[in-house]
Each structure stands twice: as C-alpha cells, then as structure tokens.
Amino acid sequence: MCFRLLSPIRRGSIRGMVPPESPGSEATRGFHGSPPWEKIAHDPDFRRLLADKIKFVVPATAFFLVYYFALPVLVGYAPKMMSTPVLSQLNAAYLFALSQFFMAWILAAFYVRAALRWDREADAVLKKFDLK
Amino acid sequence: MNVAPFLAIAATKSHTALWMFLSFVAATLVVTWWSARRSSGAAAYFAAGRRITGWQNGLAIGGDYMSAASFLGIAGMIAFNGYDGFLYSVGFLVAYLTVLFIVAEPLRNTGKYTMADMLAFRMSPRPVRAMASLSTLTVSTFYMIAQMVGAGALVKLLLPGVSYEMAVVGVGGLMIIYVVFGGMLATTWVQIIKAGLLITGSLLLSVLVMRHFDYSFPKFIDAITHVSFHKNGVLVTQNFLEPGLKFGAAVTHGWGPLDMISLGLALVLGTAGLPHVLVRFYTVPDARTARASVVWAMIIIGAFYLMTTFLGFGAATILTPDNIVVGGKPNDNMSAPLLAQALGGEVLFAFISAVAFATILAVVAGLTISASTSFAHDFWTNVVHHTREHRPDEEVLVARVTAFVVGAISIVLAIKLQTINVAFLVGLAFAVAASANLPAIVLSIFWRRFNTAGAVTAMAVGLASSIALIVISPSVMGTDAKALIYGAPLFPLKNPGLVSIPLGFLGAILGTLFSRERASASKFTELEVRANTGLGAEKATEH
Numbered sequence: 001m002c003f004r005l006l007s008p009i010r011r012g013s014i015r016g017m018v019p020p021e022s023p024g025s026e027a028t029r030g031f032h033g034s035p036p037w038e039k040i041a042h043d044p045d046f047r048r049l050l051a052d053k054i055k056f057v058v059p060a061t062a063f064f065l066v067y068y069f070a071l072p073v074l075v076g077y078a079p080k081m082m083s084t085p086v087l088s089q090l091n092a093a094y095l096f097a098l099s100q101f102f103m104a105w106i107l108a109a110f111y112v113r114a115a116l117r118w119d120r121e122a123d124a125v126l127k128k129f130d131l132k
Numbered sequence: 133m134n135v136a137p138f139l140a141i142a143a144t145k146s147h148t149a150l151w152m153f154l155s156f157v158a159a160t161l162v163v164t165w166w167s168a169r170r171s172s173g174a175a176a177y178f179a180a181g182r183r184i185t186g187w188q189n190g191l192a193i194g195g196d197y198m199s200a201a202s203f204l205g206i207a208g209m210i211a212f213n214g215y216d217g218f219l220y221s222v223g224f225l226v227a228y229l230t231v232l233f234i235v236a237e238p239l240r241n242t243g244k245y246t247m248a249d250m251l252a253f254r255m256s257p258r259p260v261r262a263m264a265s266l267s268t269l270t271v272s273t274f275y276m277i278a279q280m281v282g283a284g285a286l287v288k289l290l291l292p293g294v295s296y297e298m299a300v301v302g303v304g305g306l307m308i309i310y311v312v313f314g315g316m317l318a319t320t321w322v323q324i325i326k327a328g329l330l331i332t333g334s335l336l337l338s339v340l341v342m343r344h345f346d347y348s349f350p351k352f353i354d355a356i357t358h359v360s361f362h363k364n365g366v367l368v369t370q371n372f373l374e375p376g377l378k379f380g381a382a383v384t385h386g387w388g389p390l391d392m393i394s395l396g397l398a399l400v401l402g403t404a405g406l407p408h409v410l411v412r413f414y415t416v417p418d419a420r421t422a423r424a425s426v427v428w429a430m431i432i433i434g435a436f437y438l439m440t441t442f443l444g445f446g447a448a449t450i451l452t453p454d455n456i457v458v459g460g461k462p463n464d465n466m467s468a469p470l471l472a473q474a475l476g477g478e479v480l481f482a483f484i485s486a487v488a489f490a491t492i493l494a495v496v497a498g499l500t501i502s503a504s505t506s507f508a509h510d511f512w513t514n515v516v517h518h519t520r521e522h523r524p525d526e527e528v529l530v531a532r533v534t535a536f537v538v539g540a541i542s543i544v545l546a547i548k549l550q551t552i553n554v555a556f557l558v559g560l561a562f563a564v565a566a567s568a569n570l571p572a573i574v575l576s577i578f579w580r581r582f583n584t585a586g587a588v589t590a591m592a593v594g595l596a597s598s599i600a601l602i603v604i605s606p607s608v609m610g611t612d613a614k615a616l617i618y619g620a621p622l623f624p625l626k627n628p629g630l631v632s633i634p635l636g637f638l639g640a641i642l643g644t645l646f647s648r649e650r651a652s653a654s655k656f657t658e659l660e661v662r663a664n665t666g667l668g669a670e671k672a673t674e675h
Contacts, residue, residue, distance in 0.1 A: 035661075035667055035668065037657055037658040037661050037662075038657055040661045040665070040667075041657045041658075041660055041661050046661070046664075046665075049664060050660070050664060053664070057233050057234065060229075060233060061229070061230070061233055061234070064226060064229050065400070068222070068223070068226045068396065068400060069393065069396060069397075071219070071222060071396075072219065072389065072392040072393045072396050073389070073393065075215075075219060075375040075376075075389075075392075076375075076379065076380075076381070076388065076389020076390070076392055076393065077381075077389055079374075079375045079376045079380060079381075082375055083371075083373075083374050083375065088350065088353070089350075089353050089354060089357050089373070090353060090373070091373050091374070093215055093373070093374075093375045094215060094218070094373050097215075097218055097219060097221075097222050098438075100222045100225070100226055101222070101225060101434050101437070101438055103226075104225050104226050104228065104229055104430065104434065105430065105431075105434060107229055108228075108229065108232055108426075108427055108430050111232055111233060112423070112427060115423060118664075119420060122664060122665045122666070125665060126665055126667060131667060
C-alpha cells in the first residue's frame with residue numbers, strides 16, 4: 001500500500017529527465033495511471049514464468065561455467081594428459097577448446113528456444129491485465 | 133647491393149595501404165554526415181532512435197568488441213606460443229552466454245541509455261549514478277588508452293612515413309568526429325562496416341592458409357605439430373598444439389595456470405559489465421531484438437575467434453616465428469599482416485592493415501560514446517542537475533562536449549605513454565567491469581534485499597581492488613628497467629579478477645546487510661515485472 005502511494009513521486013525522480021520530444025512518461029503511454037505492478041507480480045502465471053526462467057538459467061549458467069573453467073584448470077594443471085593425441089594428431093587440449101565454441105552456440109540455441117516460449121507466456125500475462 | 137627496388141616496393145606498399153585507409157575513412161565520414169542529418173533529440177543521439185535491427189546490432193556488438201588486440205594480438209600469440217594463444221580466444225565467446233542469459237533483456241527492459249538506469253530504478257539515484265559513472269569512465273579510459281597506444285604503434289608499422297603522433301591524432305580526431313557529429317547512429321554503422329571487413333579479411337586469410345596446405349586439414353595439422361624455428365640461436369622443432377608454452381607452470385614460476393583462470397573469470401563475467409557493450413542494447417526496439425542481437429553477435433564473434441586457428445597457426449607454420457620480424461626484431465603483432473603479405477602480396481597486406489585500422493577506430497568510437505553518454509546522462513543530468521534539464525537538448529550538448537574532451541585527453545595520454553607497455557590496461561578494464569559493474573547489475577536483477585549502500589559498496593570495492601591489485605602485480609611492478617614501478621611484485625597474478633571479483637560481490641553483500649532501505653525492496657517488485665514482461669520499456673522513436 002505504502003509502495004503504491006509513493007510510486008508516482010519516486011518514478012518521476014528515478015526514471016530521469018524526460019526528453020523534450022516525448023511529453024509524458026513513455027512508461028504509462030497507452031493506459032491510464034500506473035500499471036498494477038504488485039498485482040502482476042503476484043499473478044500465478046507470472047510467478048510460473050519466473051520459476052520457468054530460473055529453472056533454465058541457473059543450471060545452464062552453472063553448466064557453462066563448469067565446462068569453461070574445466071579448460072584452463074585441466075590444461076594448466078594436467079598438461080601432459082591434455083597433450084594426448086585423440087583424433088589423429090589433434091590432442092585433447094585443442095579438441096576441448098574447440099568444443100567450447102559449439103557448447104556456447106548450442107546453449108544459446110537452447111536459450112532462444114526457451115525464450116520464445118517465455119515471450120508467449122509474458123504476453124499472456126499482459127493480456128490478462130489488458131496491457132497488451 | 134642495389135636498394136632501389138626495395139624502396140620502390142616500400143613506396144607501392146604504403147600507397148596501396150594508404151588508399152585503402154583513406155577509402156575506409158571516406159566511407160565512415162559519409163556515414164557520419166548521413167547520421168548527423170537524420171538524428172535529432174536525445175534518443176536519436178544516445179540510442180540511434182532505438183531502431184537498429186537485430187542483425188545490425190549483432191554486427192555492431194562484434195565490431196565494438198573485437199579489438200585490434202584480438203585480431204593482431206591473439207594471432208601473434210598463437211604464432212609464437214601455439215595453443216596457449218588459442219586458449220585466449222575461447223573466453224571471448226563464452227562470455228556472451230553471461231550477456232545472453234542474465235543481462236541483455238532485463239537491461240533493455242528497465243533502462244534508457246546507460247547501465248546506471250537499471251540500478252537507479254531501484255535505488256537512490258544520485259549515489260549509484262555517480263558511482264556507476266565513475267566506474268564507466270574508468271573502464272572506458274583504460275581501454276581507450278590501450279587501444280590508442282596500440283593504434284599509434286600499428287599505423288607507424290603499416291604506413292611507413294606516418295609518425296606515432298600523427299597516427300594517434302588521426303585516430304583520435306576521427307573518433308571525435310564520428311561521436312560528436314554522428315552520435316550513436318554513426319558509431320553503430322562504423323562498427324557494422326568494421327565487423328564486415330574483419331570477417332571478410334579473416335575468411336580470406338583462412339582460405340588462403342588452407343590453399344597453402346592444398347585444402348587438407350591433416351597436412352595443416354601435421355605442420356602445426358612440427359614447427360621448426362630458432363630459439364636462443366638453436367633450431368628447435370616444437371608441437372604447437374601442446375599447451376603450456378606461454379602460461380604453463382614451468383615457464384611462469386608456477387602462477388601461469390592460476391593467472392589464466394583469473395583472466396577467464398574477468399572475461400566471462402566482465403563482458404556483461406563493459407559499458408560500451410551494454411549501451412548497444414538500448415539501440416534496439418525491444419528486449420526480444422536485444423536477445424536476437426546477442427545471438428547474431430555470438431555467431432560473428434565465434435566465427436572470428438574460431439578463425440584465429442587459421443590466422444595464428446597459419447602464421448606459425450607458413451612463416452614460422454623466425455620470419456615474423458620487423459626492423460630486425462621479432463614482432464608478434466605483425467603476424468597477421470605479414471601472413472597476408474606472404475599469401476596475397478602487397479594488396480592483401482594493405483587490406484589487412486586497413487582492417488586493423490578500421491578495427492581500432494570502431495572500438496574507440498564505441499568507448500567514447502559510452503563514456504560521454506554516462507557522463508551526460510548519469511552524472512550531469514541526474515547527479516548535478518537532479519534530473520532536470522535546464523535547457524532543451526542540454527544532455528546531448530553535454531555529451532558532445534564530453535566526447536570532444538575525452539577524445540582530446542586520450543590523444544594527449546596516448547602520446548605521453550607511447551613508450552610504456554599498456555597492454556595490461558585491457559585486462560584491467562575487463563577486471564573492473566567484472567568486479568565493480570557485474571555484481572551491481574546481477575544483484576539488482578535477482579536480489580530483493582539489495583540496496584543503494586550495497587550497490588555503491590560493490591562498485592567502489594570492485595573498482596579500487598582491481599586497480600590496487602594491478603598496481604602491485606607483475607604487470608606494473610618489476611625488477612627490470614621496463615617496469616613502471618621498481619620492486620618485486622607484491623601480488624603474483626597479472627590478472628586481478630580471481631580476487632577482486634569475489635571482493636566486489638562481498639562488498640555488495642556486506643554493504644546491503646549493514647544498511648536499511650525500504651524503497652529498494654518494494655521497487656524490486658516493479659523491476660521484476662518490467663524486466664520479465666517488457667511492460668513500460670522505452671519504445672523506439674517514431675521517425
């Protein structure tokens with residue numbers, strides 16, 4: 001409650017000066033008054049969207065950090081092992097470094113696929129509140 | 133021996149290169165003129181009207197990010213040290229996963245022109261903006277000096293007859309023209325053109341390297357595993373795929389591997405805190421386009437760093453380190469241009485030189501606009517003037533003046549510092565971005581309790597500890613004549629990230645826990661909705 005009373009004042013001070021070419025805050029263009037942030041934030045569909053995102057982003061970030069740092073750790077502390085030829089003369093060190101590129105691209109592709117679903121879910125939440 | 137033919141070659145070489153330089157400069161000036169005519173108003177100047185498309189912004193991010201240090205530096209490192217140089221390449225791409233997963237979309241949805249917009253959204257705007265602006269200006273200045281000193285040294289080599297000072301003034305002057313007159317739109321197109329040239333040049337060189345080996349990978353790899361060159365006067369044959377030639381424990385008093393990990397941490401976390409990369413996300417219409425642009429950037433950046441295999445190992449095998457020599461001294465930065473000369477003659481040498489020049493210009497222009505945007509928008513308008521513009525378009529005017537001042541200062545510093553090895557400043561920029569900016573950005577997205585004191589402490593501690601650790605590191609301290617400070621280094625690593633990044637996060641947590649602030653937690657609710665739905669996000673300007 002306290003938050004909503006304060007909100008218009010704080011918004012003015014926080015969102016910074018308004019560029020001369022756009023009178024009125026762009027944030028509120030298209031609907032009257034401030035959007036019901038609290039209500040949206042507590043909407044079950046919105047909470048599910050956030051949980052969905054976390055369920056992807058946290059494990060994916062943990063995975064790429066471990067996968068990436070395994071490279072300097074292995075190459076730095078087990079150089080003999082990483083020098084073993086694997087594919088004809090290509091050694092484990094080079095192949096592992098090369099695989100990082102494909103790891104990054106594949107994870108990005110997974111993210112984009114999931115994000116398309118989140119876009120639809122976010123749009124559905126906004127529609128529910130008549131904001132889209 | 134008749135020297136005339138050599139002089140003639142030198143003359144034609146410098147002419148071809150000069151013409152290519154000049155045509156690039158002419159093209160970018162046309163772009164600047166075109167941008168200056170189109171843009172009016174703050175959103176146009178700072179964010180190109182938010183009407184850059186996904187692939188355009190992706191190319192521009194690549195153009196902003198892939199510096200001459202990558203193009204010439206990594207190729208050279210691979211040419212002289214083999215695998216360890218390639219190890220360097222990997223982190224630059226993986227870093228974009230952090231940008232894609234965590235930063236790009238929330239930043240676009242909750243900000244206007246700078247990363248401080250998002251922080252100020254939840255927190256008391258004046259302290260966080262002042263601190264963020266300080267950190268942005270520090271990162272940009274360090275990075276810029278490194279680029280400008282590199283530019284001066286490079287142009288001197290590539291264009292005989294042009295002095296270091298002329299090169300620095302030329303690069304600085306062009307950068308000022310792009311940013312002061314053309315704003316973000318001109319900067320974006322300079323970066324797009326550069327990215328196109330860089331990819332074309334690298335692709336061309338890669339194909340020529342493979343042609344040299346009859347398009348046979350086994351032949352190429354066989355050559356890489358048997359590189360013969362003189363080491364301390366003795367002919368040795370080395371397997372260049374073997375790790376450890378540069379960063380191995382044996383050649384670095386045991387600290388090399390840890391230094392590599394520290395550098396990796398700064399790359400992977402710092403990229404998502406680099407102000408000149410972050411401002412690019414405000415140039416697109418919405419968060420979905422911001423996401424698409426990161427994906428385009430990852431394709432371009434990944435392709436480029438993958439090709440460092442051909443540029444670097446190509447130079448190692450075709451030229452061998454014995455022949456990468458300028459004026460009688462080995463010069464690893466010249467590996468790619470000399471490889472071009474060997475494979476494609478003077479025209480290709482000139483083209484690759486022009487690409488290197490374009491690369492530097494695009495990066496320094498990006499740094500200048502992010503520094504001047506932060507000063508004008510964060511510091512001038514929101515800290516000094518309490519969010520009110522005193523005159524119409526004052527913010528843009530302040531930014532233009534700042535761009536001019538930043539450019540002039542960089543020119544002077546680059547000329548003063550020309551004899552000093554400033555390569556470590558690039559690492560420092562990444563370390564500050566990772567230790568000061570990233571904790572503040574990530575925690576304001578994910579931590580409800582996070583507040584003003586936490587954000588300011590994080591940025592202050594991250595900034596101060598990165599700089600302090602660099603000053604007492606082997607990059608600055610040493611016992612030989614080249615060291616900036618004489619004395620045994622007090623900190624063993626060249627890259628401070630491993631210590632300064634945890635310190636930044638620690639500062640954020642302690643600063644938050646030892647202070648009370650209600651508004652920040654309640655604004656978090658609004659930020660969460662904005663960040664995840666795009667509700668209320670800044671729209672593209674209508675034309």
